[in-house]
Amino acid sequence: xxxxxxxxxxxxxxxxxxxxxxxxxxxxxxxxxxxxxxxxxxxxxxxxxxxxxxxxxxxxxxxxxxxxxxxxxxxxxxxxxxxxxxxxxxxxxxxxxxxxxxxxxxxxxxxxxxxxxxxxxxxxxxxxxxxxxxxxxxxxxxxxxxxxxxxxxxxxxxxxxxxxxxxxxxxxxxxxxxxxxxxxxxxxxxxxxxxxxxxxxxxxxxxxxxxxxxxxxxxxxxxxxxxxxxxxxxxxxxxxxxxxxxxxxxxxxxxxxxxxxxxxxxxxxxxxxxxxxxxxxxxxxxxxxxxxxxxxxxxxxxxxxxxxxxxxxxxxxxxxxxxxxxxxxxxxxxxxxxxxxxxxxxxxxxxxxxxxxxxxxxxxxxxxxxxxxxxxxxxxxxxxxxxxxxxxxxxxxxxxxxxxxxxxxxxxxxxxxxxxxxxxxxxxxxxxxxxxxxxxxxxxxxxxxxxxxxxxxxxxxxxxxxxxxxxxxxxxxxxxxxxxxxxxxxxxxxxxxxxxxxxxxxxxxxxxxxxxxxxxxxxxxxxxxxxxxxxxxxxxxxxxxxxxxxxxxxxxxxxxxxxxxxxxxxxxxxxxxxxxxxxxxxxxxxxxxxxxxxxxxxxxxxxxxxxxxxxxxxxxxxxxxxxxxxxxxxxxxxxxxxxxxxxxxxxxxxxxxxxxxxxxxxxxxxxxxxxxxxxxxxxxxxxxxxxxxxxxxxxxxxxxxxxxxxx
RNA sequence: GCGCGGUUAGCUCAGUUGGUAGAGCAACCCGUUUACACCGGGAAGGUCAGGGGUUCGAGUCCCUUACCGCGCACCA
Numbered sequence: 188x189x190x191x192x193x194x195x196x197x198x199x200x201x202x203x204x205x206x207x208x209x210x211x212x213x214x215x216x217x218x219x220x221x222x223x224x225x226x227x228x229x230x231x232x233x234x235x236x237x238x239x240x241x242x243x244x245x246x247x248x249x250x251x252x253x254x255x256x257x258x259x260x261x262x263x264x265x266x267x268x269x270x271x272x273x274x275x276x277x278x279x280x281x282x283x284x285x286x287x288x289x290x291x292x293x294x295x296x297x298x299x300x301x302x303x304x305x306x307x308x309x310x311x312x313x314x315x316x317x318x319x320x321x322x323x324x325x326x327x328x329x330x331x332x333x334x335x336x337x338x339x340x341x342x343x344x345x346x347x348x349x350x351x352x353x354x355x356x357x358x359x360x361x362x363x364x365x366x367x368x369x370x371x372x373x374x375x376x377x378x379x380x381x382x383x384x385x386x387x388x389x390x391x392x393x394x395x396x397x398x399x400x401x402x403x404x405x406x407x408x409x410x411x412x413x414x415x416x417x418x419x420x421x422x423x424x425x426x427x428x429x430x431x432x433x434x435x436x437x438x439x440x441x442x443x444x445x446x447x448x449x450x451x452x453x454x455x456x457x458x459x460x461x462x463x464x465x466x467x468x469x470x471x472x473x474x475x476x477x478x479x480x481x482x483x484x485x486x487x488x489x490x491x492x493x494x495x496x497x498x499x500x501x502x503x504x505x506x507x508x509x510x511x512x513x514x515x516x517x518x519x520x521x522x523x524x525x526x527x528x529x530x531x532x533x534x535x536x537x538x539x540x541x542x543x544x545x546x547x548x549x550x551x552x553x554x555x556x557x558x559x560x561x562x563x564x565x566x567x568x569x570x571x572x573x574x575x576x577x578x579x580x581x582x583x584x585x586x587x588x589x590x591x592x593x594x595x596x597x598x599x600x601x602x603x604x605x606x607x608x609x610x611x612x613x614x615x616x617x618x619x620x621x622x623x624x625x626x627x628x629x630x631x632x633x634x635x636x637x638x639x640x641x642x643x644x645x646x647x648x649x650x651x652x653x654x655x656x657x658x659x660x661x662x663x664x665x666x667x668x669x670x671x672x673x674x675x676x677x678x679x680x681x682x683x684x685x686x687x688x689x690x691x692x693x694x695x696x697x698x699x700x701x702x703x704x705x706x707x708x709x710x711x712x713x714x715x716x717x718x719x720x721x722x723x724x725x726x727x728x729x730x731x732x733x734x735x736x737x738x739x740x741x742x743x744x745x746x747x748x749x750x751x752x753x754x755x756x757x758x759x760x761x762x763x764x765x766x767x768x769x770x771x772x773x774x775x776x777x778x779x780x781x782x783x784x785x786x787x788x789x790x791x792x793x794x795x796x797x798x799x800x801x802x803x804x805x806x807x808x809x810x811x812x813x814x815x816x817x818x819x820x821x822x823x824x825x826x827x828x829x830x831x832x833x834x835x836x837x838x839x840x841x842x843x844x845x846x847x848x849x850x851x852x853x854x855x856x857x858x859x860x861x862x863x864x865x866x867x868x869x870x871x872x873x874x875x876x877x878x879x880x881x882x883x884x885x886x887x888x889x890x891x892x893x894x895x896x897x898x
Numbered sequence: 899g900c901g902c903g904g905u906u907a908g909c910u911c912a913g914u915u916g917g918u919a920g921a922g923c924a925a926c927c928c929g930u931u932u933a934c935a936c937c938g939g940g941a942a943g944g945u946c947a948g949g950g951g952u953u954c955g956a957g958u959c960c961c962u963u964a965c966c967g968c969g970c971a972c973c974a
Contacts, residue, residue, distance in 0.1 A: 195936070383970095390973085405974060418974090454974085462974050469974070530973070589902060589969065596970065674969095709910085743911050743922080748903080749967090751910065759922070762936040773933035813914080821912070821921065833938080840932060 189881045192775065196768035198732025198761070202873045206323055209876075214260070214892055215330045217267045217664075221892055224265035229667040230256060231648050231697075232268060232329060233680070234337055236275035237314040238282050241321040242714060243706040243740070243752055244673060246724040249325045250737040251703060252671050254816050256328055257869035261895035267664050268329040269651050270322065272315050274338035276609035276640035277380075277537045281372060283307045283608075300607050307608045324728045326737070326872050328891065333660075335651045337643045338610065345650035346643050347613045347624065349691055354623045358556055358566065358690075359602070361621075363548045365473045366601050367533070370491040371540025374605040375549055377639060378598060379678050381542060383531040392459060392524035393516050395445065396436045400429055402523055404458030406530060407468075408516070409508035412441045412495055413486035416464040418475060421449040423460055439515045441496050448479045467546050483546060491543050505543070550603040550612060550636070561693065569689035570594055570682050579685070581700045582814050583747040586674060593678050602639045609637030645683035648696035670697040674704060674747055701814055702747045706740065709753035727757060734871035735760040741820045741870065763824060764874040767867070770832050771878050774856045777843055787854030796835055800859060801898045804866060808897065820870050827867070831859050862896050 213219035217227070230252050235245055252268060260266040283306055284295050295303050315336070322329070335342060353359040366375040392404045401417055419426040429447045436443050452471060453462050466476035466483035476483050488494040493501055493508045499515075500508050516522040533542040554570075557563035564572070571594050573579040574587055581587050603612060612634040615622045622631065643650070648667050652660040666688070670681065681700055688696035708714055714721040727736040731754075738760035744750040789797055803826055807819045839852035861882065868875040868890050879890035 192933095195934085383972095403974085407974085452974095454972095457973065465974085471972095471974075528973075531971095583903095585902065592901060592970065678969095711910095745912070748911095753910090755923070756910085758936080762934095765936050766934065769934035769936090771933085776932070810914080815914080818912070818914085825921070832934085836933075837938085844932070 189775075191877075192768070192772045192881060196765045196874060196877075198734060198764065198873060199729065201877050202324070202326070202728065202733055205873050205876050206326065208880075209328060209889070209891060210331070212889055212891075214889065215268075215328050216332050217265045217330065220260070220265060222263065224263055226264050227267065227664055227668075228256070228259035228264040229267045229269070229664040230669050230671060231651055231667055232270045232327075233670075233672045233676075234271040234273035234335075234644070234647065235318050236273050236278055237311040237318065238275055238278050239314055240317055241724055243722050243724060245321075246325055246727075246736060247703055247706050247740045247744070247750075248671060248673070249322060249327050250740050251701065251816065252669075253325070253327050253329075253737075253872070254741070254869040255669060255671070255701075255814075257872060257891060258811055258895065260328070260891065261865065261868070261893060263894070265663075267333070268327070269333045269335065270319075270327070270329040270331065271335035271337070271647075271651060272318060273644060274311065274336065274609065274640065276604060276637060277372065277374065277376070277606055278640075279311060280307055280606050280608040281537050283310050286310075295607070303607055321725060324725060324733055326733050328872070333651070337640070337647070341653070342643055342646070342650045343610055345646050345654055346610045346638065348655045349646060349687065350613050350638075350642075351624045352691070353552065356558060356560070358553050358558065359550060360553060361548065361550050363546055364551070364599075364601075365467075365470045365544050366547050366549050367535075368489065368543045368545040368547065369535040369538055369540045370489060370543055372535055372538040372606070373489065375547065375601055375603065376535055376537075376542075377601055377641075380536045381533045382536050384534055386530055386532050388528055388530035388532075390458070390524075390526045390528045391513060391516070391522060392526075393522045395434075395438045395443065395463075396521065397519070399434060399436060399445070401426065401447070401461045402459045403461050403463040404524075405463060406528065407505075407509065408512040409493065409500075409505050410465045410468045410486065411463055411512070412438060412443065412493075412500070413465045413467050413484050414438075414443055414445060414463045415466060415476065415481045415484065416446045416448050416479065418448050418450045418453045418462045418464050419460060420453045420455040421451060423453075423455045426461060439496070439512050440499065444482075446479075446481065448475070448481075450475050450478065468544050470544055473546070485546060487543060487545065489545065491541070549601050550614075552600040552602055554597055554599055558690070561690070566686050566690065567594060567597060570597075570685050573685060573689070573695045578695050579698060579700060582702065583745075586677060586700075586702055586747060590677060590682070593682065600639075602642050603634075603636040604639055605635070606637055609640060610643055612636050612638060641679055641683050644680055645687035646691070648684055648688055649692060654691070665692070666695045667697045669699045669701055671701040671703065674702040677702065699814075704744070704747055704749040707749055707751050709751055709755075711749075711751055722752060722754075730754075731757045731761040732764060732873065734764050734873050738763065738820060738824070738871060741816055742824065743821060744817045746814060746817075760824075760871075763828070764871060766828060766832060767864075767871075767874060767878065770827075770836060771860060771881070773836060774860045775882070777839070778853050778857050781850070781853045781857075783854055783857045787858065788851065789855060790848040790851045792838070793848070793851045793855045796830075796855060797858070799830075800862060804862065804896050805898060807866060808895070816870075823863070823867055823870065827863050831863060835859060864890065865893055865896050868893075 235241060256266050256268045287293055367381060369376050388406045390404055390406050391408055392402055394402050403417060430449045433446045464472045464475055466473045467485040468487055486495045491505050493503045499511055554566045557565055613624055614634040615627055615631040617631045649665055652658060652665055654661055684696045708720040735757050739752060739757040807822055810819050839856055842852040843849045864875045864879060876890045
């Protein structure tokens, strides 16, 4: 009897040792796996942001992916799970900037590009190392020899290559358009990086001047100094007589020229049914101005301050300017109505800054342009079709609707960012000339901007395999099998990977998308720093063992649904690990002098149990293939505890003691234990591997490469 | 406004193609016997949110209402 078995199971001393054993075996790397393996199974790990440490959401991700990989590895697949980290451009830069501001009182402009990048790289390196060690603690059986970073040399080559290709195909263009400007972060952001917050606001109804015939409503009077038109619905009888007329006015001491136009975009039911058109500070108005060939004067600058007007307005913050203009309207008796309304205000996800729509010269990806090489399909088509044709399946399936809905509303993707940490836009300027790609030589100026972090993340399934080089890995492992990630980045990431892979390779990036939900605290609240209700996966592993944490995360957590985690729940699975440990002790004590026959002869009831086990394994194998890990884990727990331990072990005591069909009982104990250990291994790899090593004293095979039971 | 989820035992949640309602935790009673008190045995607990429909049969399919959560759009 192994001495370790005489004491309760201790995950703390065991798990580190076992992980080392796995790493040294080389089996994380598909090239080193035993036997000839033809079929591949590949997962690209969603690279965690190098902004800090891992949380329980990451732990769930790692657990799910490790379960899939270990299961397929045991089934004889050539399994590749490729790990990595994400530079997370804005998120990382703003985090480091905040720290520098706090500690040294300096901004990024005080330190300069080079110094800031140096600091961010240092931070990213540190953060990376923490993250990697956390992933290992969770028991992840990923191939560290292929680890990638979204901002390393190879990934930069992939980014530059695809940027040039898209530019040459006319899919990437530089244009002056309204963008989402974050005055706090001093950068543009994409539509998807906006979060709407409901706030109370005032809706003002007024006229520009006494002799202007139409009342308009707005919640942002300060933008009205940039108005060029008043738009009404073409069918709105109230205003028909005015359409086409033009007025020269003075609004808050600023001369403006207003044309009355008719446009179908106007909702006659809202407000007065007439809309003041501010092309430079509203997406819809900008489009309207394009249709009606109107001027687009900018009145607000990058710092959300007024860029026009005299003493009263120039340089004032928009909120102050609003007060000034409302006061002026009151004094001129032009203000007809003030109402309290609820308003969804656009804020930047990372900085919390209030978005100011501004016209800017930026780089965009055209999502509607037909691509010759792809049968004249647009990027939008390429993103939609694999799901329509069922080439890519989403689990749970109902998320497909959300996905399609997003595609419908998709506009051109603004990819340039005015931050320094990220892939530099590979464009060079000299006077009017533009060169995309390599530095053409001296006298050329490099674009100052960097790319949206999701641009490089979009390449993840194939940039990690060496693309644009034609590598063996690329042909072997792409398309990947499962993309497992949180539902909150379905648009950010999943859609962009489909876009990039379909465009660059003409194939899907993955066959299945498995979406997990948010891990919440025991009360159902999101874990956050401000609430201080976060649970650290490392602490859990320390206190209860990574196995217990994994089980607690997975049992009952159906795909796509949010789950709750508590120390109480985790403790229950620590007990489970110990239960397996103790059951093993019992089995070993009773079978030490017994040679397990290859085909045991069971008595009637043992035969029945043996058959039940086979049926059970069949059932859970089917469910494993259907990604129902939340069910399998629960069933295994229940089967081990309440069938194997409570019934079979208890029954065997009688038989062995009375020596009545004792051999039958012993054989049954042993086969049950070994079979269940194999089935449990993907879920709780550490304790099962440890027990396996005790059982297999003379035969040193690792459980991680044993065959998954099949009948 | 459009869309997607949810509503099942005291709590947290599962529930495969429609076929007698499940688990964990908590609470209750009993128990120290070849592993395990990080334990065992036992019992209790549910009009499956409300209403309607399809069906021999509905937690499951369809319609509808209410409430909760989320996503998208938009309020000029």
